[in-house]
Amino acid sequence: xxxxxxxxxxxxxxxxxxxxxxxRTLHEGVVAGTxxxxxxxxxxxxxxTAGRSxxxxxxxxxxxxxxxxxxxxRVTWHGPGQLVGYPIMRLEPIGEDSNLVDVVGHVRSLExxxxxxxxxxxxxxxxxxxxxxxxxxxxxxxxKIGAIGIRVERGASLHGFAxxxxxxxxxxxxxxxxxxxxAGVSSLSAVAGHPITxxxxxxxxxxHFDDWYYSPEPVPESVPTLAQAHTLxxxx
Numbered sequence: 301x302x303x304x305x306x307x308x309x310x311x312x313x314x315x316x317x318x319x320x321x322x323x324r325t326l327h328e329g330v331v332a333g334t335x336x337x338x339x340x341x342x343x344x345x346x347x348x349t350a351g352r353s354x355x356x357x358x359x360x361x362x363x364x365x366x367x368x369x370x371x372x373x374r375v376t377w378h379g380p381g382q383l384v385g386y387p388i389m390r391l392e393p394i395g396e397d398s399n400l401v402d403v404v405g406h407v408r409s410l411e412x413x414x415x416x417x418x419x420x421x422x423x424x425x426x427x428x429x430x431x432x433x434x435x436x437x438x439x440x441x442x443x444k445i446g447a448i449g450i451r452v453e454r455g456a457s458l459h460g461f462a463x464x465x466x467x468x469x470x471x472x473x474x475x476x477x478x479x480x481x482x483a484g485v486s487s488l489s490a491v492a493g494h495p496i497t498x499x500x501x502x503x504x505x506x507x508h509f510d511d512w513y514y515s516p517e518p519v520p521e522s523v524p525t526l527a528q529a530h531t532l533x534x535x536x
Contacts, residue, residue, distance in 0.1 A: 373449035381467020
């Protein structure tokens with residue numbers, strides 16, 4: 301079972317660098333076997349981060365500083381209205397070689413968690429072949445609502461996912477989000493047509509992370525409601 305730790309949601313935002321330090325400390329314990337696999341849930345004040353594949357032409361057009369990080373992927377924005385999750389977990393080995401772990405399976409499982417979360421909140425979300433993350437239909441095209449960027453060290457994961465729940469997404473306008481120029485960015489609230497908070501999504505993920513992360517494909521057609529998650533959350 302993955303332990304859930306909530307580090308700060310609005311209005312108590314978690315500074316990105318403080319969260320990164322917490323990730324590293326927790327990772328050492330998970331690798332050593334002295335700490336349980338843990339999912340950190342939080343919400344950051346506005347910040348740009350750049351993964352290992354980031355390109356200078358994708359950085360903020362107004363010159364806003366960007367924090368370099370060790371995850372995969374390109375440039376993205378974190379800020380109010382976005383739920384961020386850092387699963388610090390030992391990943392499943394591939395075959396008999398304990399040094400090889402199922403990184404792709406980890407990403408697909410995190411996508412499934414976000415898709416089920418969106419569905420429980422009344423939003424149809426899906427994968428797009430060839431692109432990581434979670435997407436929705438918006439207008440005549442597709443928009444990304446959930447991004448995933450991870451790193452694996454010594455068999456355990458760092459970094460994780462970001463799910464746009466509500467709020468102002470103007471921070472994305474200053475960059476090329478995740479290096480994707482031909483699609484937009486949206487949020488659960490924008491698609492649903494009513495407010496969906498980071499707390500709403502956090503309640504669902506905290507109540508069902510194990511079931512959704514470890515469940516077989518495909519994504520279930522029916523998932524628990526937010527009201528049911530509130531009940532389960534009180535029992536955990």
